[in-house]
Amino acid sequence: xxxxxxxxxLILEALRHEPSHGYRIAQQIxxxxxxxxxxxxxxxxxxxxxxxxxxxxxxxxxxxEGRTRRYYRIxxxxxxxxxxxxxxxxxxxxxxxxxLGEV
Amino acid sequence: MTVxxxxxxxxxxxxxxxxxxxxxxxxxxxxxxELARQEAMxxxxxxxxADRRAVAELGDAETANCQYRKVLLTATEARVxxxxxxxxxxxxxxxxxxxxxxxxxxxxxxxxxxxRLSGATAxxxxxxxxxxxxxxxxxxxxxxxxxxxxxxxxRVARWAVMIAVLLLAFGHDALKYSWLLVSCLWPMFxxxxxxxxxxxxxxxxxxxxxxxx
Numbered sequence: 001x002x003x004x005x006x007x008x009x010l011i012l013e014a015l016r017h018e019p020s021h022g023y024r025i026a027q028q029i030x031x032x033x034x035x036x037x038x039x040x041x042x043x044x045x046x047x048x049x050x051x052x053x054x055x056x057x058x059x060x061x062x063x064x065e066g067r068t069r070r071y072y073r074i075x076x077x078x079x080x081x082x083x084x085x086x087x088x089x090x091x092x093x094x095x096x097x098x099x100l101g102e103v
Numbered sequence: 104m105t106v107x108x109x110x111x112x113x114x115x116x117x118x119x120x121x122x123x124x125x126x127x128x129x130x131x132x133x134x135x136x137e138l139a140r141q142e143a144m145x146x147x148x149x150x151x152x153a154d155r156r157a158v159a160e161l162g163d164a165e166t167a168n169c170q171y172r173k174v175l176l177t178a179t180e181a182r183v184x185x186x187x188x189x190x191x192x193x194x195x196x197x198x199x200x201x202x203x204x205x206x207x208x209x210x211x212x213x214x215x216x217x218x219r220l221s222g223a224t225a226x227x228x229x230x231x232x233x234x235x236x237x238x239x240x241x242x243x244x245x246x247x248x249x250x251x252x253x254x255x256x257x258r259v260a261r262w263a264v265m266i267a268v269l270l271l272a273f274g275h276d277a278l279k280y281s282w283l284l285v286s287c288l289w290p291m292f293x294x295x296x297x298x299x300x301x302x303x304x305x306x307x308x309x310x311x312x313x314x315x316x
Contacts, residue, residue: 022134039162040161040162040163040166041161042116045128045171049172050174051174052306070130070134
């Protein structure tokens, strides 16, 4: 499914509870959406860099299973952006549900 | 064979990126590829199948490249930064160069006063305009421009002064010679455009001095 524009919000949501690395973020989004939100993983990292440039996430080097990986954690501005996005998404999805006569 | 596929993907995804940006992309994608490959193999795929799947999961390299170029420094932007840093070092490392840059417009203004007194009004006018413009441009190292908001104000003021100087210098002929002005100012527009792009890509904390100007 095409969900262009929502990837940054999904990344922030994936990082809400704990820091993570790119691969795990991608898997988390796919698993939690039960495969509906399937995206090409090469586009994940540009989105992560954009979030980092905007100060919404911060990256650091961490070690997992003896290998150094780049981890990302959400910042305070990121949390604020996420709650704003979530509120907007609720409004939009409610409006679309009403328009499509699902209620 | 499929490692070559990954390298091919990386070559296309890092096209026109700066050396450091390309290295960053290569490191993160290789790390991702390794994890995807391991997972596919632990799910029962053969090594070849796992390689193929891991590269396919990355998607289109050109699309990724297009997105990377929007968020990471390109080779052109890195060159603009290097040149700017070199210029800044050349000017700021020698105190006398800074003072000479300030002395030139002052000399032009004094010469204009002398010419005005001796009756050469037209030449004096041109010198005043040139001196004023140069004083604003060459005085940059002395100005307290070190926050993003001040930098924005300074940039607007600089372009306003430059346009005003050109309008004053050319007077009614400004429109007639607009092609010449545009041709001469084009390199400045281009550098300004590149710097604006760099500002969007780098966090403010990492801005070199030249990006404030």
